[in-house]
Amino acid sequence: MNNKVIPLSVPNLSLDILENIKETIETGWVSTGGRFIQEFEAKMAKYVGVERAVSCQSGTAGLHLALRVLGVGHGDEVIVPTLTFIAAVNPVRYMGAEPVFMDCDESLNMDLEKLEEFLENECQFIDGKVINNKTKRKIKAIVAVHVFGNPLQLERLMEIKVKYGLKLIEDATEALGSYYLEGRYAGRFCGTIGDVGVYSFNANKIITTGGGGMIVSHDQELLDEILFLSVQAKTDPLYFIHDDVGYNYRMTNIQAAFGTDQIDKLENFIETKIRNYNFYKEAMESITGLTLMPFRNDTRANYWFYSVIVDKEGYGIDRDGLLRRLNENGIQSRPLWGLIHKQKPYLENQRYKIEKAGFYESNLINIPCSSNLEKEDIYQVLEYLQLNFTF
Structure with missing residues (x-):
């Protein structure tokens, strides 16, 4: 392909x-x-x-x-x-x-x-x-x-x-x-x-x-x-x-x-981002083990980045496996930032009951979300998100 x-x-x-x-x-x-x-x-x-x-x-x-x-x-x-x-x-x-x-x-x-x-x-x-x-x-x-x-x-x-x-x-x-x-x-x-x-x-x-x-x-x-x-x-x-x-x-x-x-052009960009997010969301509901993270419904978010949680047990491969699969096939995706309290300059700094952040650090992936993303581009991303897809 x-x-x-x-x-x-x-x-x-x-x-x-x-x-x-x-x-x-x-x-x-x-x-x-x-x-x-x-x-x-x-x-x-x-x-x-x-x-x-x-x-x-x-x-x-x-x-x-x-x-x-x-x-x-x-x-x-x-x-x-x-x-x-x-x-x-x-x-x-x-x-x-x-x-x-x-x-x-x-x-x-x-x-x-x-x-x-x-x-x-x-x-x-x-x-x-x-x-x-x-x-x-x-x-x-x-x-x-x-x-x-x-x-x-x-x-x-x-x-x-x-x-x-x-x-x-x-x-x-x-x-x-x-x-x-x-x-x-x-x-x-x-x-x-x-x-x-x-x-x-x-x-x-x-x-x-x-x-x-x-x-x-x-x-x-x-x-x-x-x-x-x-x-x-x-x-x-x-x-x-x-x-x-x-x-x-x-x-x-x-x-x-x-x-x-x-x-x-900002409002037009946001409108496109919301439309593309909803397109991803509808399609990904049929992919077991992947969850597109929501934005708060009591706000009008700008939908800047789209975040996906990878459940290895349900999906079949872990977050890092999916990252490799996407990037090796020309779909630029990235993990969450490394948590700052674990970075070398801040190892000695105080942190308070950090528990949830580690889950997202290990299981979250960001997928293509540019405001000039075309529907055909989203189809291509979705094809690689479906592990049973045959090329």
Whole structure:
């Protein structure tokens, strides 16, 4: 069988973007100045329903800036998920702080039952500060990730945040376009509810600028500080006066030229992703031993990644066997990230009752889910998912 290669998740780009790129070249505005940066920021703010957005070099840079302006510093602790990409955790170390790792729930997001249990039983609340009984360090913030675009239970998390006086960074790098349908935050987008929200436009995300990120907050003073720090903390641009240590974290005009075009197509991309997910779901109901993981039905998720649980007993081969089968036949698939608390830089860090995450690490596979995926591509993936299929 002569198969085409089907990538896991690639940009959905069209040549109509060339006019924007042509303008950046003709005007010479290719770096961290130019009209497309402000235009993209304005479009992002309008889309997610906030007053303002500040662009940056990457989602990782956005998380770093968020931690800094929220006052996380040397010797502090930040609660993070172990089931996530490592870029959600590394910025904690950039600030000289230490992560404390939490387990996941059945949605792959942070287990909020265990989070509250940890804060209640393993910490003390002294003079308005949460002190970790084991390490004696101050817990300053939570970084909560909307994994694969599936919104976490933010209403519950916000209650925990307020109860314990913690800062909350929403890592919405995978969740642009996901929003809540019910409850206190009905109609609100992921990333717009905590103290600071961060988005990513990496090449595998639902829209892309090649690289790049965006930061939102309802606190305009925080955004002012984020912008200031992202341009090397330049107080006087004419005489190069710097009042703080800043970063070269500003998005380029070329990246933003992609973004202003891409964001106009975001809802169409999500519509396609939902349709393709449902097509996979219907077909896979007849494949014993494979389960396509659901998205929460009280939200409108962006369906960024499709996750499949492999039950070796029912399916016939294990997750790794299926990974090899797919990738050897040109269907790019991948396992879940290695759990962060097991990575070499974080082996000594505290983790709390991590039990479920190991199951997903061992049994989950992500299958092709690009927004330009054709029905014929899905048929090809499904053929290789059926072990009894004869080629």
